[in-house]
Amino acid sequence: MSAMDPIPFEPVGADFAGWPMPVSVPSGLALELSRARLLDGREASFDAWMETLHERYDECLATLPGEQMAFEATFLNREADGSWWMYHLQVRGVDSPGLQLDNDLDRTHQAFAIATKHRGWEELQPRLFLASAQVRDAMIAAARPPSQPEG
Template identity: 30%
Template sequence: MNIELTRFRVLPGKSAAVDEWMDLLNDNLPAVLKTLDDEKMYVETIFSETLDGIDYLYWYSIQGEGGTEVQDSNHEIDKAHLKFWKECIDPDFPPQDLQTRVSMIPDRIRSSMK
């Protein structure tokens, strides 16, 4: 099981496109959830933050081993997701992985993630 929290910088002027992207995901949640099985993604949450006038998106995920990469997905919602990614995420800003210090997942939940 892999637990991650990663920060990505949004390109300047792309806040409206990010809002559209998040609306697309929220408005199509049943289709989004179908993609998670292929990815062996147990939890995926996106957070946003603005620091010193710069927008960031944070991805928190708990993922099993051997899942399909989103880039290899045949789901239309994933294709739209990748389109927004290319439009909105700054490729010159290396993703910032935050360090996991403690993971508190009860055994009854953890065992269902296998």
């Protein structure tokens, strides 16, 4: 690998309200792709984090309704400068509270994040949401607050 300047990591501030949603995102949903640089030498910690989430998959699924989370996927990429970055794709309700630290799984999840990646996220700008009617409707239902009936 050739020597090059490191790719800068410039997370959004805590006051970032999110990008405006393109017209293709159904009302009530937010489409997000976020990325964060791993701390140097923390690739094994990232692998352990993902292994933990796989081992506790049913617990992960149980947290989704309270977080108004319809879909999540996490990726790892080694960039041209040799740094490792994680990417996180999610479709959630616009009023999602995010991680709920009242349970052991989310506290474990947060501890791995602190130990593995730089603080914060860069937020990529969404431009298109495309899903079949069945998938779209399922995501809308999954992202609805638990107390809100189907309308």
